[in-house]
Amino acid sequence: MSKHKNIPLLSPEKYIRTKARTLRLGPCYINRQWKESGMAIIVVTRIHVNKNLTYAVFQVDLHCLGIKGTLYEFNANPDKIADLRQKHLEFSGKDNQLIETDYNLLHNILFGALAYSEDLGFQPPKEFNTAVFILEEDDEHIPLIEIEFGLHGKPAVFFGREEHPLNILAQLDKSVGKGNYAVFYADDKLFGDDIEDDIEDDIEDDIEDDIEDDIEDENEDENEDEEIEIIDKPLAEITDEDMRQVEEGKKILSPLNTFSLIYAAVFLTISKKEKKKIEDIANFIESWNISEELPENELDIFHSDDESELYYELLNQYFQDIEKAIQPVKDAIMQFPDCYLLKNLLCLIYEETDQNDELTLLVEALYQKFPSNVYTFCNLVNNLIAEGKKKQAEKMLNQNFNIHEQFLNQKQFSPSELISYLSVIINYHLLTSDLLTAAAYTFPLTFYDWDGLQSDAASLLYLSVAGELIEKYQKKFGV
Numbered sequence: 001m002s003k004h005k006n007i008p009l010l011s012p013e014k015y016i017r018t019k020a021r022t023l024r025l026g027p028c029y030i031n032r033q034w035k036e037s038g039m040a041i042i043v044v045t046r047i048h049v050n051k052n053l054t055y056a057v058f059q060v061d062l063h064c065l066g067i068k069g070t071l072y073e074f075n076a077n078p079d080k081i082a083d084l085r086q087k088h089l090e091f092s093g094k095d096n097q098l099i100e101t102d103y104n105l106l107h108n109i110l111f112g113a114l115a116y117s118e119d120l121g122f123q124p125p126k127e128f129n130t131a132v133f134i135l136e137e138d139d140e141h142i143p144l145i146e147i148e149f150g151l152h153g154k155p156a157v158f159f160g161r162e163e164h165p166l167n168i169l170a171q172l173d174k175s176v177g178k179g180n181y182a183v184f185y186a187d188d189k190l191f192g193d194d195i196e197d198d199i200e201d202d203i204e205d206d207i208e209d210d211i212e213d214d215i216e217d218e219n220e221d222e223n224e225d226e227e228i229e230i231i232d233k234p235l236a237e238i239t240d241e242d243m244r245q246v247e248e249g250k251k252i253l254s255p256l257n258t259f260s261l262i263y264a265a266v267f268l269t270i271s272k273k274e275k276k277k278i279e280d281i282a283n284f285i286e287s288w289n290i291s292e293e294l295p296e297n298e299l300d301i302f303h304s305d306d307e308s309e310l311y312y313e314l315l316n317q318y319f320q321d322i323e324k325a326i327q328p329v330k331d332a333i334m335q336f337p338d339c340y341l342l343k344n345l346l347c348l349i350y351e352e353t354d355q356n357d358e359l360t361l362l363v364e365a366l367y368q369k370f371p372s373n374v375y376t377f378c379n380l381v382n383n384l385i386a387e388g389k390k391k392q393a394e395k396m397l398n399q400n401f402n403i404h405e406q407f408l409n410q411k412q413f414s415p416s417e418l419i420s421y422l423s424v425i426i427n428y429h430l431l432t433s434d435l436l437t438a439a440a441y442t443f444p445l446t447f448y449d450w451d452g453l454q455s456d457a458a459s460l461l462y463l464s465v466a467g468e469l470i471e472k473y474q475k476k477f478g479v
Contacts, residue, residue: 012074012319013451015312017133020046020054025136028106029085029098038063038151040113041088042106043098044134045081049309053078056131058110062149063156064168064181066117067110067124072131075316103136108145111138116149121175122168130451155181230254256446259462262469263439269473270436278440285422285444288403289412307336315345322352340370347379359383372409378420385427393428401425401441415448419457426461435468 026045034040040060045053052075059069073080085098114124136142150156155172159165172181231242232254238261245251253261267275302308310332317325326349333342343366350359360383367380377396384393398406403413403421413421422441429438442465450458 012312012315013130016054016072016074016130019308020133021137023047023054025103026053026055027081027100028103029081030101030106030109031088031092031096032099033096034060034062034109037096038156040109041098042110043081043084044103044106046134048075048312049305050075050313051078052076052313053081054134055081056134057084058128058131060109060113061117062109062113062147063151063158064117064120064172065122066113067128070125070127070131072127072134075312104143105145107136107138107142108147110135112147112149119175120155121171151182156184157181158184231257255459255462255466259442259466260446262466263443266436266439266469266473274436278436278443281437281440282443284402285441288418290415290418291412292415302341303336303338307339310336311339311341311345314342318345318349322349325349326353340366344375344379356387360387372407374407374410374413374417375420377406378424381424382427385424385431388431390431393431397424397428415450416454419445419448419450419454423457423461426465430464430468435465435472438465439469 023046026047028045029041029043031037031039031041038061040058040062042058042060043055044058045055047053054072054074055076056070056072058067060066061068089097117124155176157165157168157172169181169183229245229251230253231238231246231251238257242251246253267278302311314325314329314332317328326346329342329346329349333339333346336342343362347359347362347366350356350362363376363379363383367376370376381393381396384396403418404410406421407413422445425441426438429435429441442461445458445461448458
């Protein structure tokens with residue numbers, strides 16, 4: 001049986017999406033030669049009450065591709081920005097160092113480059129969908145500054161600094177047509193002899209790599225000697241060559257791809273009656289009233305800015321060093337005894353550090369205080385399942401596993417509540433060895449784009465169910 005991870009209501013990504021714009025803008029930076037080179041490195045910061053920074057770094061191609069790279073970090077020590085500027089100085093030299101500038105200029109560059117590139121058919125990286133909330137809203141309160149995009153009125157592509165230039169040219173052929181864009185090569189000169197077309201050693205990529213190293217979760221297992229590519233794309237795009245490299249250990253499937261492939265393989269081997277059963281479960285869950293537009297759950301609300309800032313500071317510490325977070329979280333609970341999220345964070349810590357007795361007492365206390373809340377209910381039942389207390393779990397669960405019958409006073413549920421409740425049902429069916437039903441309740445999770453700790457929880461469920469399915473069905477489809 002899988003080990004269930006309790007799910008906090010707010011991840012750093014969710015905080016950025018919902019609250020970052022309420023933080024005061026901090027210092028903003030851009031590389032000195034952004035206009036001459038057509039390549040900008042932009043840093044935008046937000047200042048927390050505790051003086052830490054949530055910040056984003058954008059790599060922007062003003063000539064064609066718009067926002068090429070995006071990185072962000074939540075609740076970071078202010079020294080991170082000084083380190084970032086120093087690294088850029090070492091790579092690019094004093095003439096192109098990161099200098100502090102007015103936010104309005106950066107806003108116009110970013111959103112102007114975004115609009116220009118989207119008209120050409122290019123999209124920003126997925127990280128931009130979160131980092132954009134560190135920026136001000138793009139409306140009339142930002143003064144318009146004229147910025148030139150393209151080169152001499154045309155999109156421009158630079159061989160020698162782009163990873164896949166032929167793909168870019170193919171897209172430009174579609175969007176503007178042959179002859180309506182410029183192509184430069186390593187020996188060509190841009191603006192006469194002023195700036196060489198190939199930016200030395202692709203400086204921006206080096207900086208991006210360094211920032212990424214700083215931001216990486218220290219709890220993740222890393223293999224610095226050999227990077228193994230993770231395949232994370234729609235099943236229809238996974239090739240035979242991908243699967244060959246998976247077999248050779250050169251690539252690995254993402255948890256979502258692992259579950260989806262195994263689930264599809266199992267579906268082909270089962271009877272019509274079994275197929276009908278799991279199709280009925282999918283339709284059953286689809287009938288639930290799940291809304292992504294729900295306001296924050298009442299337990300998400302902080303009573304003060306100090307309480308909110310302390311929670312996110314401790315959540316960040318939890319990501320970096322669980323053991324060192326234990327006592328500060330306990331101290332914070334003493335300071336803010338009515339903050340549910342702090343207590344839920346302590347549940348996470350107890351679970352990760354195998355303090356099972358403490359975890360049991362805490363989840364029971366939280367359920368007694370908030371008996372009608374989805375999260376407290378799910379955490380308690382999952383803890384019973386993890387302890388193998390099947391009868392006690394069954395006593396609490398609705399016989400039909402219907403979220404609306406389980407929580408009669410609630411009309412709608414958020415995706416976060418959905419994954420919490422489905423985790424209970426999945427773990428229960430894993431406990432009872434009803435693997436097909438566990439898989440059927442796991443499949444609807446694949447319809448959502450989870451982030452933060454919810455993504456971790458979904459991945460854990462994908463791998464747990466896939467592993468059990470492989471063990472049971474491997475003889476049928478030769479896994």
